[in-house]
Amino acid sequence: MHNLRSWNVENNTSKGLENLIMETISEKKSQYGMMIDLDRCNGCGACAVACAVENNVPPAYQQTNTRTGITWMRVFEIPNDEQFPQSDSVFVPMFCQQCENETPCVTVCPQNAVEIDPLTGIVGQIPQRCLGCRYCMAACPYHARYFNWRDPKWTDGMKLQLNPDVAPRMRGVVEKCNFCHGRLHTARQKAAANGSEKIDPNDYVPACVESCPNKAIIFGDLEDGSSEISQAIKSKNTFRFLSRLGTEPKVYFNSGRAWVREMAEQALTRTKKEEIYG
Amino acid sequence: MNITRRNILKLIGGSAVGFFLTPLPYKVLDDSSIWTQNWSLTPPLPQGPVSIKYSNCTLCAAGCGVKAKCVNGIPCQLIGIPRHPIDNGALCARGLAGHHLVNHPLRVALPQKFLHKSPDSAMEPISFQTAVNEIASQIQKSNGAIAVFDQQPGRITSEIYFEFLNQLSNGIYATHPSREDATLSTLHEMIDKNNAKLGYDFENTQLIVSFGAPLLDDWGIPGRMRKIFGKRKESGLKLIQIESCQSRTALQSDVWLPIKPDTEYFAALAIANVLIKENLVLLAALRQITDFEKLKHAALQFTPAQYSEITGIDFSIIRQTANKLAQSKSAIVLSGPNPGAGPFNNETEKAIASLNILIGSIGTDGGIVIRDLQKENKNHIARNWNAIQDHSIEVLFIDSVDSGYALPWNLIERKLQPQHTIISLSPYLNEIAAHADYILPSPAPYESLVEVPAHVTSNVNSFSVAVPLFAKPETVIEPENLFKLITQSVGMQLEIPTTEEAVKQKAEKIFSTKRGSVFSYSDGTTKPVSEFLSADDLCKKLFEGAAWSDKPNNSHHPFRFTLNIAAPKNVPKTTNSLVLIPQGWKVAVSSSSISPILSKLFQESELRENAGTISINPETATRYRLRSNDTALLETEEGKMNVRVKLNTSIQPGVILASVGPALNETNFSDATYNDVLSLCTISDHGTWRITQAKVSKI
């Protein structure tokens, strides 16, 4: 089961196997979620790099830009509305928000290439089944889905340095953050080897969480009342982006700054100033 | 049976229907989709045993501990070591992809000789021996200076350079003008005891006043700074950032003083002014300073109103800052070079450093402490690049390691004789190597054994080794072996130890002192040095992946300081014209020093600006009729270039922040002409390039 790709090739018409494996290993239902402390994030970019290395996301082509690149984890810098020197800005890491309710990308995919795992709550993308119609990208309000506009390209030496646990994607399919599925898999194997039904939370830590030098990201099981994250999201400074759409994203943000929380609630009014600045 | 048209039609019709009843069409459909799933253009995954190796990152002097996940023995993922005593287990974005650097597109695999003296000249391969012979004859017949430019002083290799240059009558050991320990080295020059190695005791401090040091943007040891600031709520640490633009550090500071560009000198004097006038200077400190009158004269030369006018900061805020400094239980005032814009001039550095003396932070907990007292000081021939006489160097060796800070080529060129030879030891064809006559490539990061001494800003001594994670190609040569060949060729007698021997010696030294403890990377345990059985045991542990760190040196020495501060001669004129400030990110100022995967930050998102981008305030943009993403012409006295405009409200109106970084969009890592903007910078008499008058216009 090392190579997810060969697995899927053989089973491209069966979606039950994956569930079967999950059921045998962990029967307890989890809801994995994240919380990002925006006051701790200073936009260093470590999460984005660690994510690309972990998930075998290829480096950019010469012509690639911010609109055609593949950045499962992308950090935005958002200024407040004040002028210098009252200006302030916040760095917001944006990635798949793992919507729980009426997950927009899951419902639209014509061939079940996007699935939400009921055992983990993780929205998964199956690149081997993806048609590349990009309907899910149009459906995602977070723009957290990325299309392989080109064939992935690494230098010959770098090809030998790919992470053996994650299959690289081919041209013409959509990909996105899946809370480091390769790591979940490894953790499950380890749990199974130890005869345990439940994985050790320390064994399953996504690359961005592990690499954040500011420890700004908390990851864990929202269902488990004693986990750090279920405690953390109770803070009054916690919010989610576009929660009003009712899709129940499982990624939370936290900021002590009132303007940041207000910004997150704003709709289109905020972007109007682009008209002035171009 | 007759063959009729009817029969043929029947046959065709029947076959058509029958075809769909055979497995063939479905097999074709299935196989075609399997073909798309085994897409031949995606590389196969490496298959093989997965192992863990430990080492240290050597991309900058911080030397963070690294855990490498390897497949077939080749590292595929790097991560920090949790609970590491020095770097707290954090790796920066560049360090996380440091294992890609061996396969960097700009890597030079063979020794090369440039055919002409120009950056775009063709290269031809040359053997090490031929190159060494040619260089040796250059050294022998030279009448100018022979210099080695070492960007990370303090290593064992650096000592080899000393020894080599010491034996020459005209040797110069040159260091990068941008130093993270600029304030410490300035203080060092003011102190009567020059054998004291200083360090910042950030862990115990209550207040940091930073003059533009990018403390939270990978300055010093990134993980250390982040740990200290991560605990600021509990520790009560406050940061006052004095910087003209709202950098990442200014964003996270408690107070940000948005001073006018290049007026840090006056800001420091203004604080001194308050300290002196309001009798906030410690009496004990006063007695230690031999030339206090000079400082007093300089600081009182201007009135508060004048200081406000010059720096653009309300004097009441300067007063508050000075008061906080004086009242704080412990405080540190420091400067830091900007990775793009380089260092402050000497006078500014002195003014900033002397504030530490006035508030009595030298030698106190939470201030500037003595890390170590060296018995002998070999530093006497080390010279800051700026201190070298112009047009004096004839043969210049440029060491392979990177300081992480930019250096304009103009500034290097200024020190060279018209007839010169440059030898680059860099494994990459970077912007400076492109000007060399010879590239004699050293091993890339993680290809050779490198020792990691304590960082220049550390408050405690430490030591670890970066063991190689890759096999070194045969076509590269370690600097010590190269210098062995050169000394032989020149006919010198020089004992050059291998790094391994030097590490052993260092381990023996540590073992003999029995000080400090060793943190093991594999199990996260800490073991006092005294519990090791032998020096070999300790050495073995270091090679397996471990960090030795000393306990804090609590020696309190009475110092005497000679500040040598001169009063400012003139007040900077306020002009309406724009000023250009180069801006960079430590280590990522060059395409060659970062993995191509960093394109996620520079090219595929707007988190970091790549070369050829300027950021300006929307107000400035309106003034010059520029819009976001416009192409504009940036002009200075030194030249002009086309740039892409970005708008940012956190930039002071009138300032152009021009980014010094990899030019990913244009060159895709295949070209080294990335930081053109540095060539537009006016280099001052002090050898700094922090500010340049500039013009910008829409194309």
Next chain:
Amino acid sequence: MDNKLKTRPIVAREAGLMPRGVERTSFTNFLFWILPWTALLCFGVYAIYLCLADGLWHTNMDNRFAFGLWIFLDLTVIALGAGAFFTGFLLYILRRKELKAVINSAVVIGLICYSGAVSILMVDVGQPLRAWFTFWHPNTHSMLTEVTFCLTCYLTVLIIEYIPIVLKNRQLRQIPKFLVFEFELHKLMPVLAGIGTFLSFFHQGSLGGLFGVLRGRPFAFREELGIWPSTFFLFVLSAAAAGPSFVMLTTWLVQKISKKQLVKPEVMQFLGKVSGILLIFYIMLKSVDTLIWINSTSPSEGFPAFEFYARKSFGTWILLTEIIAFGLVPALMLLNKKLRARPVFLYGAGLLVCCGIMLNRFVMTIQTLALPTLPFDEFMSYIPSWEEAAAFLAVIAYGVVLYSFTFRYATLFPQERELQQIQRG
């Protein structure tokens, strides 16, 4: 001289393929007409080859503009191609015999539109060889599944409907088997029309539903009526309204180009009337829907609807143009008998209706994607690459070529012979 001798039999043979009793332009003229279109088609095919062989980076679509010119094209041609199903519905189900005059043409237009759309869709997806996965493991919740199923089935229906038109060719009719087959197919027509109407109802609707279900795109999201968002019904109705107008418009265009009268004016006016009636209903419903969206749907998702129109390029004018200039105005023109009788108004209104449907589909695809959703998003614009434009033009060229050949060698307008005799007589 020799040339003439050699070519004459070919020309004569070629003339033998044409329907009896009608005049067609010379072979040379036809060649000059068809060649530029074929060249354009080849150029487009080259662009399509680039996209298929080298990857979709040849387009200017990106992660935000995941849909572009091609999806707009698909939606538009499928809406305009609705003439085929709706004329068939009126003729075979509601027994409006006068529409026999245009049904063949409507079927050919339908076939062109649908086959063009499906071909472009195959280029647009990243992995076309996996397209059949939708049939094998369909997600029944997805509007795109519904679209794919109905589109494929309806395209099959259109091909079956197209066969008798081809078989009616003078030369092919001489094969008795074909004549019988054609006759049998003809008896099937009402059934096929029924199936076509059923399928069209669902896929036209699902194309609307495609955007209406996008909860994450508050500009497109609409409340559900039953199991479908309101755009489902609006798309059905608007396509039904635009279809007859497009049939009318193309017929008029063919008349102009071939310089012949092909259809009696009453037929055209009837098509216009049908279009007008449906359009006025559509406009009413669309207005109600827009009001509900402005006052309820959008605000309930936290997006004040007028903010969507705050950009310079996509102001409220776009909404007003769609509803009034391209909706109410042509509807009234078509409903007024006197105005309808004047070709300027009839065809002018038809053009406005078609523009309206194009604008509507444009707004649904392009404006929906251009608008930001996250508070820090930017408003984005997109300009198609030459490859996208070339593929787009190739569909048009393909349509012209197929239509021209069918028009030349098959009977598209049964009234043509009668009208030409009147003209001559």
